[in-house]
Amino acid sequence: MGLLLLFCYFFLALLGFLVVIAGINKSVGVRRAYVLLLLRIFEYGRQAAADVNEKRRGSIDDTDSECNPKIEVSQVQNEDSIDGDVEHLEDAKTNGNVLISRDEILLPDGDRKRNSKSESLSDAIEGEDINFNLAKCLDYIKAGIEAIIEDEVTSRFEAEELKSWNLLTRTNRQYEFITWKLTFMWMAGFIIRYLVLMPLRVLICFIGVIWLTICTAIVGTFPMGHVKQKLVEAVLAHCFGVLASSISAVVSYHNVENRPASGICVANHTSPIDVLVLMCDSMYSLIGQRHGGFLGILQRALARASPHIWFERAEAKDRHAVSERLRQHISDPKNPPILIFPEGTCINNTSVMQFKKGSFEVGSVIYPVAIKYDPRFGDAFWNSSKYSMLQYLYCMMTSWAIVCDVWYLPPMYREEGESAIDFANRVKAVIAKKGGLVDLVWDGQLKRMKAKKEWKEKQQEEFTKRLKGE
Numbered sequence: 001m002g003l004l005l006l007f008c009y010f011f012l013a014l015l016g017f018l019v020v021i022a023g024i025n026k027s028v029g030v031r032r033a034y035v036l037l038l039l040r041i042f043e044y045g046r047q048a049a050a051d052v053n054e055k056r057r058g059s060i061d062d063t064d065s066e067c068n069p070k071i072e073v074s075q076v077q078n079e080d081s082i083d084g085d086v087e088h089l090e091d092a093k094t095n096g097n098v099l100i101s102r103d104e105i106l107l108p109d110g111d112r113k114r115n116s117k118s119e120s121l122s123d124a125i126e127g128e129d130i131n132f133n134l135a136k137c138l139d140y141i142k143a144g145i146e147a148i149i150e151d152e153v154t155s156r157f158e159a160e161e162l163k164s165w166n167l168l169t170r171t172n173r174q175y176e177f178i179t180w181k182l183t184f185m186w187m188a189g190f191i192i193r194y195l196v197l198m199p200l201r202v203l204i205c206f207i208g209v210i211w212l213t214i215c216t217a218i219v220g221t222f223p224m225g226h227v228k229q230k231l232v233e234a235v236l237a238h239c240f241g242v243l244a245s246s247i248s249a250v251v252s253y254h255n256v257e258n259r260p261a262s263g264i265c266v267a268n269h270t271s272p273i274d275v276l277v278l279m280c281d282s283m284y285s286l287i288g289q290r291h292g293g294f295l296g297i298l299q300r301a302l303a304r305a306s307p308h309i310w311f312e313r314a315e316a317k318d319r320h321a322v323s324e325r326l327r328q329h330i331s332d333p334k335n336p337p338i339l340i341f342p343e344g345t346c347i348n349n350t351s352v353m354q355f356k357k358g359s360f361e362v363g364s365v366i367y368p369v370a371i372k373y374d375p376r377f378g379d380a381f382w383n384s385s386k387y388s389m390l391q392y393l394y395c396m397m398t399s400w401a402i403v404c405d406v407w408y409l410p411p412m413y414r415e416e417g418e419s420a421i422d423f424a425n426r427v428k429a430v431i432a433k434k435g436g437l438v439d440l441v442w443d444g445q446l447k448r449m450k451a452k453k454e455w456k457e458k459q460q461e462e463f464t465k466r467l468k469g470e
Helices: 002-023 030-058 079-083 116-124 134-149 180-219 226-245 273-279 293-305 319-330 358-362 389-397 420-435 453-467
Strands: 249-254 264-267 285-289 309-311 338-340 365-373 402-408
Touching: 030 180, 030 249, 180 226, 180 293, 180 389, 226 249, 226 273, 226 293, 249 273, 264 358, 264 420, 273 365, 273 402, 285 319, 293 389, 309 319, 319 338, 319 358, 358 420, 365 420, 402 420
Parallel strands: 249 402, 264 338, 264 365, 285 309, 285 338
Antiparallel strands: 365 402
16 A cells, blocks of 8 residues: 555656646656667667568578568668757658659649650651550550559558558567567567556646646736737747647757748648647647537637637638638737648648648748658657547557657748749748658648549540540
8 A cells, every 4th residue: 555655656746747847848858868768679679670581581592582571671760860960851751652653644733744765655656657556555554553552642641651660569560479579579668658658648638738728718818918928928838848748749940040930831731749849839820620629629728818710611611711811810910920731631741742822822921841750659640531539649649759850941932923833832842852751743632532523634635645646
């Protein structure tokens, strides 16, 4: 009984310490040390898997070695990358699924790019009187087979593939049964994540939500003015710091001199945690559709303390109403910058998809932000069409940690004569390059709907012309 009481006192003291440290937005380096320890454990597991793989390949003839399964592993990044190395994600494109190039297929804007092989084929038969050329459709057959295997769009709405095992069963390939050492490590990690970290994180998250609701309700009673704005900034940084500790978030902010103070801030979208990550460093106004449940509680709490733009489902479809309220917000320099995710849906941390032009029609100045998560510690991607918010939070609470980098990019200005679509694509390209993400032209709403009819018709028309030899 005395031992149990002592454990309860220790647990409450630890919980209070974590909440206080997170609340004052300070770090004592525990989370970063924890992440560095995980890197060493992952490296040990990677090496153990590589050794077993080498033994398997060495025990068979060279002629049969290609038929045996091979465990794919990759070198773990240097520990210094966790401390904010700007260059450590430049090669991040290789972390995701392998892209299959289909430049010869029509893109959504109707532009077609042929590869060198198709161009040489066209040159070879130029001038001949051909009404039907079967050879010209071979690139379509090849692209169709590749699309069945893996296309550029649907693979962006699945969990990011890892090249090395991170001791999580949700991404394993039976690695935990390779050796008894890996089995022991996996079992120990399972106990730590589910019996230690998850209960503690759930409790901290519960305290954080209650505290956020109370604090915003109190601050909301203050009259509008400079004092309230400063108070809101301090309160939100305090509350979001507590919520960040509930998922063991380790965030590195780069180029903070470019941090927006007003106007429109746009960022790539991977998860609802994107808001949490950015709000821990600065205050933003948010725009979006009203939600129920857990997200609804947070929306109502935030609306009490600072200006946000929430739409009903029917109202959100009225582009004119959205643009008008957005203009009203950015016209007041006292309002905080408004954070927008132009993709309109979550993408799996490997790519940036089409930016909606709405926010680029309103203002001539855009503040881009690039966000890149480290998938080795936990998959931050939320597939909202497959998992509910509670299921997603469960995955977050049972992950090792959430580690990410944030880059504040210099403001970008709309050039004279530049359309909103071209401006959006230019901003998207800058964000993709900085975050080490793949720049795709496809609409992220393909996650929930089929391709537009006009896209299909363009493909059919082009295919018909090529079959006729035109």
